Amino acid sequence: MNTTPENDDAWVSKTQKKKQMDALQDLGAELTRLSADTLKKIGLPEDLLQAVLAHKKITSNSALKRQVQYIGRLMRETDPAPIEAYLAKIKGDNTAHNAYMQRLEMLRERLIEHDDVLTELVAKYPAINVGSLRTLIRNARKEKEQAKPPKAYRALFQQLRAEIGENDAI
Structure with a gap:
């Protein structure tokens, strides 16, 4: 029996x-x-x-190429989905994590621009360290006005990241 695209749904070209x-x-x-x-x-x-x-111990270029081909052959017997997911997580391609980081960046910008955002944040997260946040916000504003390097700006982001979990709604 001839296997062609017309008579077999599972047919895959070479x-x-x-x-x-x-x-x-x-x-x-x-x-x-x-x-x-x-x-x-x-x-x-x-x-x-x-x-x-074993690939890590090989120094010869042609041997490295053969080893990668061997790894590729072994990969055919393995489900690549969990490996791809883990690599994506390592690379930072995780869209949920990227969205969380962007929300924190927007919150930082709003905190620097508007005073009332801090009171909203404290209402939402009562355990947050208000004193250090106020200091960082004030210093970030001064840095921005004086065109200094953004030391407090970065520290504010790190503080927000430490205080607000990734699963918390911002």
């Missing part, structure tokens, strides 16, 4: 298979750039973990 294998090989190459501790946290299969760790 080019598409090669692209998938190259993508897995690239994912494996990304794994080789991670530290051993990080690799162990991902929960890789033992043979894949050993292959990636």
